[in-house]
Amino acid sequence: MNKTLRDLLERKSFIASLVILVFFAVIAVAAPILTPYSNPYLPSQARVAAPYAVPGWATIFPQYRGLAPNQNFVLSIYNVSGGEVKELNSSWMQVSVPASGTTNVTFPIKWGYKPPYSFAFSFNISPPKEYYVLNVVLWHGNKSFWLYSITPQDYAIPPQVGVPNKPSTVYISSILLSASNSPYVSTLSPTQQALSGVYLPTYTFSAPGVYNLTLSFNNEGNTPISFAISKPTFSDKGYGYGRLGTDNNGASVFAEFILGARFDLFIGVVASAMIIAIGLILGMLAGYIGGKLDLSLNGFTDFFLLLPGLPLLITLETILVVSGAITKISLATVIVILIALLSWPGTMKIIRSQTLSLRTRTFVESSKALGAGNFRIMMRHILPNLAGILFAQLAYDVPGVILAESGLDFLGLGIRSFPTWGNMLGFATNAASSANSFAWWWVLPPGLGIVILSLGFFYFGTALLDVLSPYRLRGE
Amino acid sequence: MNYLVKRIIERVVLLFAVINFNFFLFQILPAIYNINPVQLYVPPTYRGLSRSVLVQGLEARFGLNQPLDIRYIKYIEALLTFHFGISFHYQSPVFDLIAQRFPVTALLVIPSLILSTLLAIGLGIYSAARNGKLGDSVNSFFAILTYFIPAFWLAAIVVYYFSFQLGWFPSSVAEAITHNGVALTGVDYWLNLMKFLTLPILLITVLSYGVRMILLRNQSVDLNNSNFVVNLKARGINERRILYRHVVRNAVLPVFTRVGIDLAFLFAGVVFIEDIFNIPGLGRLLVTASETLDIPLLSADFYIISLFAIVILLIMDLLYPLIDPRVRYE
Numbered sequence: 001m002n003k004t005l006r007d008l009l010e011r012k013s014f015i016a017s018l019v020i021l022v023f024f025a026v027i028a029v030a031a032p033i034l035t036p037y038s039n040p041y042l043p044s045q046a047r048v049a050a051p052y053a054v055p056g057w058a059t060i061f062p063q064y065r066g067l068a069p070n071q072n073f074v075l076s077i078y079n080v081s082g083g084e085v086k087e088l089n090s091s092w093m094q095v096s097v098p099a100s101g102t103t104n105v106t107f108p109i110k111w112g113y114k115p116p117y118s119f120a121f122s123f124n125i126s127p128p129k130e131y132y133v134l135n136v137v138l139w140h141g142n143k144s145f146w147l148y149s150i151t152p153q154d155y156a157i158p159p160q161v162g163v164p165n166k167p168s169t170v171y172i173s174s175i176l177l178s179a180s181n182s183p184y185v186s187t188l189s190p191t192q193q194a195l196s197g198v199y200l201p202t203y204t205f206s207a208p209g210v211y212n213l214t215l216s217f218n219n220e221g222n223t224p225i226s227f228a229i230s231k232p233t234f235s236d237k238g239y240g241y242g243r244l245g246t247d248n249n250g251a252s253v254f255a256e257f258i259l260g261a262r263f264d265l266f267i268g269v270v271a272s273a274m275i276i277a278i279g280l281i282l283g284m285l286a287g288y289i290g291g292k293l294d295l296s297l298n299g300f301t302d303f304f305l306l307l308p309g310l311p312l313l314i315t316l317e318t319i320l321v322v323s324g325a326i327t328k329i330s331l332a333t334v335i336v337i338l339i340a341l342l343s344w345p346g347t348m349k350i351i352r353s354q355t356l357s358l359r360t361r362t363f364v365e366s367s368k369a370l371g372a373g374n375f376r377i378m379m380r381h382i383l384p385n386l387a388g389i390l391f392a393q394l395a396y397d398v399p400g401v402i403l404a405e406s407g408l409d410f411l412g413l414g415i416r417s418f419p420t421w422g423n424m425l426g427f428a429t430n431a432a433s434s435a436n437s438f439a440w441w442w443v444l445p446p447g448l449g450i451v452i453l454s455l456g457f458f459y460f461g462t463a464l465l466d467v468l469s470p471y472r473l474r475g476e
Numbered sequence: 477m478n479y480l481v482k483r484i485i486e487r488v489v490l491l492f493a494v495i496n497f498n499f500f501l502f503q504i505l506p507a508i509y510n511i512n513p514v515q516l517y518v519p520p521t522y523r524g525l526s527r528s529v530l531v532q533g534l535e536a537r538f539g540l541n542q543p544l545d546i547r548y549i550k551y552i553e554a555l556l557t558f559h560f561g562i563s564f565h566y567q568s569p570v571f572d573l574i575a576q577r578f579p580v581t582a583l584l585v586i587p588s589l590i591l592s593t594l595l596a597i598g599l600g601i602y603s604a605a606r607n608g609k610l611g612d613s614v615n616s617f618f619a620i621l622t623y624f625i626p627a628f629w630l631a632a633i634v635v636y637y638f639s640f641q642l643g644w645f646p647s648s649v650a651e652a653i654t655h656n657g658v659a660l661t662g663v664d665y666w667l668n669l670m671k672f673l674t675l676p677i678l679l680i681t682v683l684s685y686g687v688r689m690i691l692l693r694n695q696s697v698d699l700n701n702s703n704f705v706v707n708l709k710a711r712g713i714n715e716r717r718i719l720y721r722h723v724v725r726n727a728v729l730p731v732f733t734r735v736g737i738d739l740a741f742l743f744a745g746v747v748f749i750e751d752i753f754n755i756p757g758l759g760r761l762l763v764t765a766s767e768t769l770d771i772p773l774l775s776a777d778f779y780i781i782s783l784f785a786i787v788i789l790l791i792m793d794l795l796y797p798l799i800d801p802r803v804r805y806e
Contacts (some may be wrong), residue, residue: 299486303493308744308781312501314766315774319505322516322769399624407748410628411763429632429752438636447629454624 007467014463020456024449028262035258039418040251047250049241050117055441059240066208068113068238075107075213075232083217088228092124096226097132097219107213109234115202116236117250120173121213126228127165131155133218134227136172138204140211145204146183148172159183167228174200205236245441247424248431256419257445263420264402265453267336271405272397274340276390279347284386286348287355288378298352304345313338313404314413332415339404347393354389358382388468395461399454406450421446483793487786494782499551501778502771503544513769514540517564538564538772551775560776565768570776573761581757583673584749585742588680593735596685600692600731601724605716607697616693622686631679631752638675646672648754676753680746684738688731695727729800736792740785744777 008014027034037045054064074091083103084096097103121136136148149160150170156162158180163170175197179186185196192199205211213232219225237250244253286297316338321331358364364381372380402421408414409422416423424446432438506513514534518527525533535541538561539550554560560570599615606612639647646652652672653660660668699705700723708718747759758777765773 299490299493303490303497306490306494306782306785307497308741308762308778310747311744311762311766311774311778314763315501315769318766318769319501319509319511322511403624403626406626407628410626410748411751413767425626425629425632429628432632432636438640443629443633447626447633450626450629451621451624455621458620458624 004467008463011463011466013459017456017459017463020452021460024261024265024453024456027258028265031258031262035252035255037252037255037259039259040247040255041249041417041419041423043249045251045255047237048252049237049246049250050239051246051248051250052439052442053117053239053241053246053250055245056240056242058245058441064240066112066114067240068116068205068236069240070236070238072233072235075109075234078105078107078231080105091230092228093231094226094228095215095217096224097217098224099219099222101219103217103219105215105217107215107232109211109213111205111211112208113205113238114207115205116238117201118174118197119201119205119234119236120171120175121232121234122169122171123232124167124169124230125150125163126167127152127163128225128227129165130219130221130223130225132220132225132227133160135214135216135218137214137216138211139214140204140206140209147177148181149183159186174204201236244445245439247427247439247442253424253442253445256424257421257449260419260421260424260446261449261453263332263418264405264450267332267339267405268398268402268457269394271336271340271343271401272394274337275344275347275397275401276394278340278344279351279393280386280390282344283348283351284355284378284382287352288359288374288382290356290359294352297348301345301348304342307342309342309404310407313342313408314411317408317413332418335405335408335414336401339401343397343400343404347397350389350393351386354386355382358385388464391468392461392465395457395464398457399450402450402454406446421449480793484790487790491782491786495552495555495779498775498778499548502775503547503551506769506771507544511769512540513564513771514538516769538562554776555779561772563765563770563773565764565770565773570773573773574758574776574780577756577758577761578743580755581743581746581750581759583669584676584680584746584755584757585739587673588677588684589735589739589742591677592681592685593688593731595681596688596692596731597728599685600689600696600727601719603689603693604696604700604723604727605719607693607700612693616690619686619689619693622683625683626748627679627683628748628752630683631676631749634675634679635752645675648672649756672753673755676746676749676755680742680749684742688734688738691734692724692727692731695730696723699723699726732799733792733796736788740788741781743784744781 032038037048039045049070054067056069058064059067059069078085081104082101083098085103085105086094086096088094095103095105125134127134131152134150135146136150138145138147148170150163151157151160153162153164159182161181177185177200178196179188179193182196185193185200188196188199213234215229215232217227242252242254244257247253247256282297282301286294317334320334320338359382364377367377367381405414405420406422406425409416409420410426410429412426414420414422424442428439428443428446432443512531512535514531517534518530532541539547542550558571562568563570563573566573599619603612603615603619606615635647639645646668649669649672652668653665655664659665696719705718705723708722709715743758744762745759746757747763749755750757750760751763761773762777762781764770765777
């Protein structure tokens, strides 16, 4: 065993393939830790950033320079005019507004990017019992945007928004602002009002610079009032996101890639194991027993080799899915089983020819002479000697399964609701042809993943075959 | 001659088995699962006639209301006479559909098969001559790499860069064979069509040469260690002469067998290239038929593919003694 291991480790191709396989295995196993998303195709897990956001690191390239990343931070620096602000604790503060007066609390925001996809402010407010008006204004130089206007609930007249007289959260987002709740949006033209979610970020955060968020507290009564508010949080969704950007729905491509790797690796290994099981049973029986059984099993295999694989797979899938005969098992299981049932002939042929050569070896002859039964010989002598080729074949079959499944997904006939590498490629190429935009961060990773993982399995199998086969299957 | 007759009988039996399997797949299996394929073709909300009347009408038209044994006889009859009936999906004779698409796919497959074989032989000889050196390793690595490149992935990238970005090639057939909205004719038509087909042909070439190249290389390497080559070397014959006159000539034989097999199966196997380039070929016809469970088209298409494969394999059997004089059919 040590010698085998040493033999294997001496091969550069084996080391390289091992590195590849370990890398993908780690990704697959650690997927739940690496990404918070369980299925980025769900609407609830999409829109984590702008659609077609480039990878965060790609903003170092000139054509993507200045694209905003996703940010989320508390605005803690502020200046006050016309009233008093007392810090209650690190996040809450008390704003006192004199009778018939106005207190402006201004929070500067340093913005160093191009316009974001969307932005949002949120803060908690505990308003006084008296009447008041709180205006939220964003300004930059001499341009100001009156985004929002808050009054007590009973007095709200659009575009004012009423807030109940108890601690409540105010959430102002460029997506939710409209002519009915935002004074600024209601000044835009009707077309722009309809698309205010698109126009607002580009009008407000139009260029890098310092922007100011002013909370303007107006006291309309004759007695001083005070508010308790939390420091506002600013957040934005940008055009640069994460390790691999986003797809056309704004879902994380990195999450899709990792979950796809997990899924593809899993079905690849499971289907290959099934292929090996079928190929081993038929191949060993045909090769060892020989005669009429060999002829018929071999003919059966030739027959399967003659059928067009992909159309047959699609037809069987259509029949099984349309009939509803498979409502109890998932589509993924059906596809794995169908791929395994249609891909074993090549493996069977190899195992058969190997068994044929083993059958005539002296150790088999001698144990036959000692009166061993066929079953015992197959189990004790043939099978252990096939072990090397079986492991190699397992590795060789995985790429085929992954390619077949990806092809099915690509054509839109496989699993549609969950990210696989094939689905990613299918959706990415469809989007590229319709929008004429080529998201390399979306198209390249799954394809490269398929190629590299397949190469890893191939060289792994080749090294195993070279080292484990007892009689030097290759060359002699 | 005995051997050849045996071969032919074997192949015909195989074809018969395929025919029966197809009947099982397309007629018996849906019956077992209680699917009426016709029902997929009746719109759920069709105004006028009731749904069941429509289904009955279609069943009568396509002969699906008959018992299975009569359908089987008709099915065999159809295969023998090549009158395959009318396609559910396309609403036109199946034979015409296949006949229309066959030349399209042939235009794709045959040039790329020739090109990729030449490429495989050239690079295979290069690798064999440099066995074990860096050139061989790199060359073999790229050949193996092509096994695993998903055709749809590479095709999508290539189309994007060469057709959309650089504009070197027309991006669709319609764009290729028209000029300012007027259909081209004569030489212009063919030139522009071939210009459009250049990319897919090159892609199929690059994606399919690997298997044959590795086959040629491994055969050559094995032959290099065989006794007759050792003998030739001992006689002091020039290495180059041994390689070209003795090793390659023998190593090319399995490559030709492989070309035959590829020719038989590529016709149905260029689905992805046809899909990306939007070429109306046999592969897409077949995939559409499978998606829509278009039974007349499916059974005819499967039959034609198997028939084609068996004919090609038989031709290979006949040609083999001409290529390899050691093989004699006694």
